[in-house]
Amino acid sequence: MTGQVRGVQLARLLGQWHALPGRRRSPDYAALAGAVRGLLADARLPLGVRLPAERELAEALRISRTTVTAAYRELRETGHLASRRGAGSWTMLPGNHRVASTGLWTPLDDREMIDLGVAALAAPPQLLGAARAAAEDLPRYLGGAGYHPTGIGELREAVAAGYTARGLPTSADQIMVTSGTQHALDLVLRLALAPGGSVLVESPTYPNALAALGSRRARITTHGLSADAGGWEPDLLLGSLRQTRPKLAYLIPEFQNPTGHLMPSALRERVVAAAHAVGTDLIVDESFVDLPLDGTELPPPTATFDRHSRVVSIGGMSKPYWGGLRIGWVRASAPQVQRLAAVRVGMDMSSPVLDQLVAVHLLGDAAAIVADRRAQLTAQRDALLEALAHRLPDWRVTVPRGGVTLWAELDGPVSSALARAAEEVGVRLAPGPRFGLDGTLERFLRLPFTLPAADLVEAVERIATVRYDLDRTGRQRWREPSVIA
Template sequence: MERYLSGPQLARLIEIPAGTRPYYRALAGSVRTLVLDGRLPTRVRMPAERHLADALGVSRTTVTAAYDRLREQGYLESRKGAGSWTALPAPGALGTENPWTSADGDDGLLPLHSAAPPATVLLPEALAGAAEDYPRYGLGTGYDPMGILPLREAIAGRYVARGLPTRPDQILVTLGAQHGTHLLMSLLAGPGDPVLVESPTYPHALDAARGRGARLVPVGVQENGPPMDLVRSALRQSGARLAYVIPDFQNPTGVLMPDAARAALTEAARRHDTTLIVDESWTEMATDEAPATSPLAAFDTDGRVISVGSSSKLMWGGLRIGWIRATAALVRRLAVVRASVDLAAPLFEQLVVTRLLARIEEVRAERRSTITASRAALVESLRERIPEWRFTLPRGGASLWVRLDAPVATPLADAAAACGVRLAPGPWFGVDGTLERYLRLPYTMSPAALTEAVRRLAVARTLGPGAVHGRPAAPLTPTL
């Protein structure tokens, strides 16, 4: 027999603090929390939009927008003419919302979910220089699938400076690191193929693997990266021929993998015939004195380590320029693969990044100064207002991986949104809906903005399930 809820029945379950805006987001978040908490079972038919709107005293448009959001997130399934039913997203997406693809980024919430820093102060000068360089390329076609030679030379030169001999023909310029990872997954992963990943890790890399139908094989991250004995076991038992790792200031944990672990990981990959995709997006983002490390590809002897880099974190995400370092033969294959998606990276942005790479030490010094000041403000505010939360101060990157005092990351994110802060709860970075005891808190905003964000977070912690229409609620802690 079909189960269903009337508009008044669902309205009595919905919990939205008074004054919350935008209301449709809060409504969708409240229903999502009901489903995740088990208070609203799956496969229950939802009330018609007009009935719920009448019960809540809001417009039908508001309820329609909330239902649309729930469908996008996987918490609602609908069939034309038959209605809508509660559902759960696919495993690995539980409790997650993909904020990077959100169309409503102007809702006034402090974007504490995003670890993207603002542009370097050197950007205007680089733009002006690129404008001077631009006309000389006008006689060509404007399409170079590999990337313009000056930029590939500059990227190769940076690897040489880091102790890794590299030629320009080993570089493919991409539309950012995410594009590079997608290209590699498209070429190297297929339906059902096991792909080893760290857990937690960068969510879009998981999306790229899932998009190919690959089977994710997670290995936890510890103080020095993933434990090598578990990596070896996972490779042996799963037969994974592809792995994705972030050895430099790992996103989201900030862990820096030491050289001994890098050598061991490369040896394990060689023994099990596994190709390593190495995300180096955060490599240049050291904030403190850290042990010297070599590029993971420096331990490679047979071309199985592929490096993916980006200008987004160090320079500015709006440039959308990244790169892949691999063997020259693989780079040529990748250039053919990308032709089905795009023909080349935009010329002007390539010229800008070429200019900025020529002044990379200045850019690094600037970024280190601003990031360090913002990190100090975030740490001070957390220790003052929420001392129960625990974290290890990373030596680089741009975020804290915070362990909460209870497994409440997803409901806390909902409460924080009601207080004007968008959060990145732990399950976004996991494979199977775990990591509810963690938040990633980036420190790429100004110190003042971070201080205000933590103040709002402290308020959000008091908004538990009983915080309805302004009534105070018990803190978000588990019932033992």
């Protein structure tokens, strides 16, 4: 159990629950139950949290207790609430669900689902060859204990060479190999952020980064990104740094997740200077740096402008290569890497040697693999854009210059309702509120173009069907979303 939510808190989360699409055909108790299910699906209401007593919630919502009683009863019947007399009621999910690797819940019977919640590609064909070569290399390491807290030397050298090739001279001592980019972020937060520390993030931003910050009980402030191609408002971003003086700032300058924006070189330099002036350390997430499209030229790495060890860069293999290969890294000063290694020893000791050897071979063939990925993503992006223009012409989309996602502005604040409806026709979506803090962003939807073009076109067809029917449909049978990555 994660705690208890008070009546006024739940009322704030529910917002205008009685004005949701389909409300006219649903009684009050059903609309309230549906709104609570929506909060669970969007992860704005945690699993295992105790809900307020019926009387308390009724007073907070200014409705009858009978309505709340009926709503709680429906939630118990659908498997979203467990109650014990005299002890209260706790949120849960139906029994035909399992916990996914991120802690989110996913249905067991989702094989036919077109999953647009995960922004990641299938493995490249070169992976099998890299795995065979890695297995042949493995005997060189079998004589030792196998623990390498900062990573095996040849992988650290390969990652360092990649930074150097981008114009940022880097030595292997400045690289720490991790079990994925999310693990890299978690380690940096453990080292650099005390519980309750202040952090500035973009809005929208990567949901799992918000989860990592939440686990540190961080005090989060946001810089809102504009919907146009510019993304960051320089004066507002720099002003936020100077006014809030956060301990950390988490930024995604290369093809920002979910918007796809690319931060210009001049702003990178100004952000690093402003961060140093106010004592803020920058965590720069470079997950998509290998995926510029349309010949887009990348600005210098943000750490290029760092003269005071204020910038810690994180990246990994998940987006350009394969999410199943859990290899990430941190680039920082050599002393910071050693401190990170000391933190890591108390957690998981090191990343698997075999996986690291696979990564070495993939990076050795990076030019060919990444070129193929870019061509694949360009074709899939264009197919998705064409389908959206044809079937959902009122949606606004800024064409990203790289990365793997579109950030669509919808024709109304219906993102969460649309995601629920799309589940019924076999499409899993990541609604806009998942990428923010306070339940806003209902006018937006992240659409990755990592699936085959035919699947993307079919998904848009299904989405368009439920979008046009959304305001006229009644209450729908509930399904929960899966992993968002």
